Amino acid sequence: MEYTHSGLLEQAINAVVARQPKSVFFVACGGSLAYMYNQQYMLDVETDLPTAVVNSNEFIHRNPKLLGENSLVITCSHSGDTPETVAATKFARERGALTVAYTHRADSPLWKSADFALHYDWGEGSDAYENRSGMALRFIFGFLNAFKPGSTYQHALDSVKNLGDIFDANITKFKDRADHFGKIHKRDSIIYTLGSGPIYGDAYSFTACLLQEMLWVHSNAIHSGEFFHGPFEITDFDVPFLLTKTYGQMRPLDERAHAFLEKYSERLTIIDAQEFDWGGIKEEVRQFFAAPIFGAVLRAYAEQLSFHRGHPLSVRRYMWRVEY
Amino acid sequence: MEYTHSGLLEQAINAVVARQPKSVFFVACGGSLAYMYNQQYMLDVETDLPTAVVNSNEFIHRNPKLLGENSLVITCSHSGDTPETVAATKFARERGALTVAYTHRADSPLWKSADFALHYDWGEGSDAYENRSGMALRFIFGFLNAFKPGSTYQHALDSVKNLGDIFDANITKFKDRADHFGKIHKRDSIIYTLGSGPIYGDAYSFTACLLQEMLWVHSNAIHSGEFFHGPFEITDFDVPFLLTKTYGQMRPLDERAHAFLEKYSERLTIIDAQEFDWGGIKEEVRQFFAAPIFGAVLRAYAEQLSFHRGHPLSVRRYMWRVEY
Incomplete structure (x- = not known):
């Protein structure tokens, strides 16, 4: 069965416009949740809609009173069968919210549970x-x-067409650095990540999905602004940090973390969005495209770490293997 | 100069009622930010107000469009001179929001920057x-x-009077267990914390302020619901976890993490709110009082860890000592 989702996407957009939501919840788990941070950021900066990024099971049990007919709830599960996310989507729909679900698997439980499945x-x-x-x-x-x-949004929409080329260009650009990162961290048991704004989600998924889940490396995604209010005391010459420096208005937070870490750690790796190949994306929307580009580049760093550690990214000891 | 804040508290409450806010931002850094999670939870469960917990510097640079005259912005800094929180309070006030600041230091910069300082x-x-x-x-x-x-809110307000006795009773109750925790973890370089709902803030402050800042122990506050979507793969027989199990509707998330950790880690410590001495606090509001009680008990655990490691909680290498 073929799914050409451009028609569905248009329908979902029309439904959002028709609903005129008064609040937006981004609801998912793990890597799918991490992916929501950039979308939340876009709405926080561009609209006066209240937004929240919430883990699916937290969302159901927390049961926010705000959730209702005036809410747009965006959920995501790659497999489409993450039980909490399917349940959260049904829960939101029963409460009258407009539900839009992203999934790779058409006809999956998630696909069937949402008003609009993309x-x-x-x-x-x-x-x-x-x-x-x-x-x-x-x-x-x-x-x-x-x-x-x-014209700004139209330029942004047009730019999405170049995303694949932009990913390729940046993966190539950072290839040697990714290899170096993998080599120097092959024996580390802990690597901290830092990020802010829309990129916090990338730091979070690098920590939770790539380091902890796929590589069994201890980690914590520290918010670049929070770093100075506790976590920075664990900094030492031999403690590894991977700092993402984003593009645009959030950058001062990352700059401050950079200045400190440069001084007190000898094991700092920077991935800087100012060095990205932007492939024609204009200045004014770059901050909204940084997160997916970081995603592609960070994946390349994880692949090199995997190679040097001899630990394939596909290995699991619990996920899909035991009951939990 | 004496500050009897009961009058100010009443004025601040009256101002909130007069303003009828349409959104609430909780803005602070580190331990003060962690303290906001429970307050956000109370509003999410009891009202249909949109809420957000945001680091002060993130708040300023993110510059959410939603922030305005219809917003209530609650900030906190113990010393009253955390630069980002003072700036965030001024920023919110300039944008027309109603600002209420908590601080230990009357006449501090924070005290002076807010509409109401408590x-x-x-x-x-x-x-x-x-x-x-x-x-x-x-x-x-x-x-x-x-x-x-x-009558429920009135009971809750009356219960606050017993909070000191409740803290003492629980610190006594958990004394031996806190000592045991300190002893068995004295040589650990990493201890993970887990929590959900209102207690996520307690797990966060135990990680960021007590373990990382004061004890130089690596950590990450993992959300109990997120645990299963990546982080749980770092679980092993010898990896230490401190799991907070809360009281009330969020508890199923912690139960699930408990069942898993019990099976796959031999180094699991549980602090369970169902074992708390509740000192007359009724069932229906216990979930809102769990966070401060956890705060008192967790402090006792950190003190014992400090004692056994011979590392006073007051030691810092960067905070207040170097420029950052």
Whole structure:
């Protein structure tokens, strides 16, 4: 069965415009949740909509009173069968919210539970435009543009078409540095990550999904602004940090963490969005595209770490293997 | 100069009622930020107000469009001179928001920057009723009761008077277990914490302020619901975890983490709110009082860890010592 989701995407955007939501909840688990931070950031900066990023099970049990007919609830599960996310989507829908779910698996339980289900491609040979990264940007910019049409949003929507080329260019650009990162950290038992704003989600997924889950390396995604209010005391010459420096208005937070870490750790790795190949994306929307580019580059860093440690990213000891 | 803040508290509550806010931002750094999670939870469960907990510097640079005259912004700094929190309070006030600041230092920069500044006591001999924990509960329950008066809120407000006795009873109750925790973890370089809902803030402050800042122990506050979507793969027989199990509707998340950890780690410590001495606090509001009680008990655990490691909680290598 074929799913050409451009029609569905348009329907979902129209439904958002028709609903005129008064609050937006981004609800998922793990890497899918991490992916929501950039979308939340876009709405916080571009609209006066209240937003929240919430773990699916927290969302259900917390049961926020704000959730209702005036809410838009965006959920995501790659497999489409994450039980908490399927349950959260049904829960939100029963409460009258407009529900939009992202998933790679059409016809999955998640797909069937939402008002609008948006399929995304994945894996070798697929185009970033049709992947989760491109699809999420097209959905959010799509309804922003529908609410308030303008050349900036149109430029952003056009730029999504180049995302695959931009990913490739940056993976190539950072290839040697990723290899170096893998080599020098092959024996480390802990690597901290830092980020802020929309990139906090990238730091979080690098910590939770790539380091802890796939590589069994201890980690903590420290918020660049929070760093100075406790966590920075664990800094030492031999403690490894991976700092993401983003592009745009959040950058001062990362700059401050950089200045400190440069002084007190000898094991600091920086990935700086100012060095990205932006492939024609204009200044004014770069801060919204930084997160997916970080995602692609960080994946390359994890792959090199995997190679040097001899620990494939596919290895699990609990996930999909035991009951939990 | 004497500050008797009961009058100020009443004024602040009246101002909130008069303003009828449409959104609430909790803005602070580190331990003061961690303290906001419980207050946010109270509003999420009891009202349909949109809420957010945001680091002060993130708040300023993110510059959410939602922030304005219809916003209530609650900030906190113990010393009253955390630069980012003072700046965030001024920033919110300039944007027309109603600003309420908590601080131990009357006449501090923070005190002067807010529309309403609420002083709290601190340290030996002070009563929890007048400390940050009691004061924050009186403020939040105070305006909830003003919006919608009822016997439940009145009971909660009356219960705050017993908070000091409840803290003492629980510190005594968990004394031997705290000592045991300190002893068995004296040589550990990493201890993970887990929590959910309102207690996530306690897990966060134990990680960021007690373990990382004061004891130089690596840590990460893992959300109990997120645990299963990546982080749980770092679980092993010898990896230490401290799990907080809360009281009330969020408990299923912690139960699930408990069942898993019990099976796969031999180094699991549980602090369970169902074992707390509740000192007359009724069932229906216990979930809102669990966070401050956890705070008192967790402090006792950190003190014992400090004792066994021979590392005083007051030692710093960067904070207040170098420029950053």
